[in-house]
Amino acid sequence: MQTWYHIIPKNTGLSSYVWIIFCLLPFFFIFRSSSMTEILIGIGMTLVFFLSYRLSFISNSRLVYLWVSIEMAISLIMTMLFGYIYFSLFLAFFIGNIHHKGGFLSLYIVHLSTTVAAVTIVLFTQNESLFPQLPFIIISIIGVILLPFTIRYRNKQQKLEGQLQDANERISQLMVLEERERIARDLHDTLGHKLSLIGLKSDLAGKLVPVKPENAINEIHDIRQTARTALKEVREMVSNMRGAKLEDEITRVQQIIEAAEMEFQFDGDTTLTNTPLLVENVLSMCLKEAATNIVKHSGASWCYVSIEQSETDVHIQIKDDGIGISDDTQSYQGHGLQGMRERLEFVNGNLEILSDQGTTLNIRVPNVIQQTEQEESV
Template sequence: MVLVIKIYPREQIKHYLIIDAASVIFLFALVLGSHSLPLAMKITVLLLYLIAFYIALWHRDWTLLTASLVAFVLITLLSIIVDPFMLIFGFTFADLLGRAKSKWHIACGIVAIAVMFLTVLYMTTDSLLPKESQVLVPIMMFQLVLPILIYFVEKSKNLQAELADVNTQLVQQEERQRIARDLHDTIGHTLTMIKVKTELTTKLIDRDPSSVKPELHDILATTRTALKQVRELVSDMNFISLQTELIHCQQLLQSANITTTLDNQCPQIVLSSVEETMLALCVRETTTNILKHSQAKKCHFTIQCCAGHYTLVMKDDGIGLQSQGRGNGIHSIKERMHMLQGFALIESDTPVGTSVTLTLPIQDGKEPLR
């Protein structure tokens, strides 16, 4: 068993170690250099002071107050016997008192400081010069105020630490929400496709056994895609190509017997990686909803650039959203577009089908020449 001796609090080393070390050295020098006390008493007083200082340094409860009271008694004795300016060493314990957990302990410590100064001033009135008395009074006032100042400083630090913890929790919550969205938009999308193709394969087993093998190959390829998406999520995928995603979604819709067309009226537009990734995820989510809920036979994609805005419209001829709740998918689409300072418009009150319009502002210099 290894005995670990704590010498000085690590969190105080940067700001207080040099000051405390200098204070102790000056106290030792003044006391040992004095001729007012025998050597044995000097050593005893200094040891008691060090013990009180060490205890006060490591505690914030009643132990801190007790150690400070002992130190104030010792400082009072030294000030009366050796030199009234020994009162200046009360700053060390006034500072430590400000870190006490209880306000009552701080109040008791302030009273003890006042008693210490008043006692010394009363006992040394004859030996003090007027100028020396005038110097000791502001020292006393500052020591009385110091615990209160330190208390508010420590309270501010604690509030900042709590705020940092809350911010950390918010960041973690946002990260969990991001992971949930990515899982919903990627893995959910691919698993939906596997489900659709598996149902199709089940029907083909009896009707057209010869077509089962190609469908099984498609299911295997889709499963590999799901595994790839998992790896991308784990490695924190940063970019998704919109063009690649549009092609992939067209293939998925067509494999589910949904005829798709794409009208890209501004192929020269250059989007940022974030804009392209967010749009690609919105297209993926919309495609998932079409496959799961729409019962559509046709789907049309249109890309336009007009009046400084990039617009992507996805319209199907399915049953709309009348019987569907507005779940996490639609919320994710709107949230992603909001992050791009754009907006998403979902319309399902048309006679048939649903229309999803994604619009974002085109940055200066990105709009193609006409």
């Protein structure tokens, strides 16, 4: 069961003030009675109902059905004696929170049938007391019919959204682990061979110093050159690993395009919401690669970039009026498009290429959805 135990139900489509009125209304119906005994009975049953209603939210599954049975009995008595039907809405809300399907259906059928039966009996026996509030009674009956299913489906949706959020967090963790492994491989490939070479040449230079000093000096020069090459590759790798903001990359792309004497147009917003830095970095790298291709290979006179973020994905479109791209594999590899595809696949994105009167690149990456905090289900 849920640990939440407020008397006033939340997220049912009705304002909290309406539920407050439903909490106070029974006393209005009770005090219309002329008998002091009926008034005391009515007040006592109202207090017991709200006490049971609270206990039904905080009790274990075995006692829940006991409290619900007490609440149903009180609701029927209040309907028969005082014409107060609105406790049935509280029950309808709670029944919608029952997690077990069998228990939900059983309580739903019993509650609906007893409520309809009680209202029908009172309408035939005490027509004058219920007739003025007949529209509200009809609304209450509709609530008893629909509210449990509405609450049940809402709880299922929140549960699925919570599972989706957990899955997205797990995917993000896996992406971080995969990126760390990639960095480790790059470091191994970049430094492993060259450090081994430096070690071998150092041993060789040490052996040649007393025998052939000139050859030892050449080996030392090779060691220095190898170290500089390794340092340069490490710097390039670290530079590529740095997170690039899309806003900064747009500015650099504009500078590159305009420096090539092309017209640059931009549409959209560079501020992305609910987008991890890794995804934004991949988008920035793809945008940079696309701009480089336009400058080097397209022969275009203008470049258009648009960024659009919807509820489901981020869409970046890059267009030019250049010579286009042929469909052969060498053209794709030569323009770095295969590398762009691989980067996008890493974040579950895709690249669409259209080559008609220029080139159009459509880059789409799904959003990481942030869900609202999930209530525990009954």
